[in-house]
Amino acid sequence: MAMDRIIQRGAEAVLYLKNGKLVKERVKKGYRIQQLDYKIRKQRTKGEAKLMERARASGIRVPNVRVEDEFKLVMDYIKGRKLKDALNNMSEKNRKAVCEEIGKMVAKLHASCIIHGDLTTSNMILAKDGLFFIDFGLGKFSNRVEDQAVDLFLLYEALKSTHFDILEEAWVKIIKAYACNYSQAQDVLKRIEKIKKRRRYK
16 A cells, blocks of 8 residues: 555554545454455445535535545545644634534534534544534434434533533534524434433433
């Protein structure tokens, strides 16, 4: 695999730069049966590309992506900072604007039946031309309220873990924007409260 620079090695894939583009290559798993491993990597690669294409068509900022082969995605390299590293130190005005944008983008995802699957500020890039969502590797298509609630609840948990000092302010802005931009939002937000209760009484 010819590459310019490795960006990240994960459990599922290696990310590297090649000719100015970001390549995501799903790596072979030695512990899986070969035929099963082939099928899983192929399906996940194709599925992630479809999710990103629909997200882009729905007006969500995601990298342009194409499938290069059965296990490899090639996409634009978005220059910017991970929101995880920027959010806590922003001015209150900028932070509120970014959180409002997150709420709008998640609303568009769910209205398009897209579940991101890993909504954290590590998977959001703050670039010159706006906020981008990345890494749809754990995503799927679904219009189920439960799936959408879990998706949004994971974001709440990520904020609680990484941005605790601004949790209340950020979450209020996100869910307010979400509610204003998604017709099924109230059902989703009610389900989140049920999920929180389930977690408390485990």
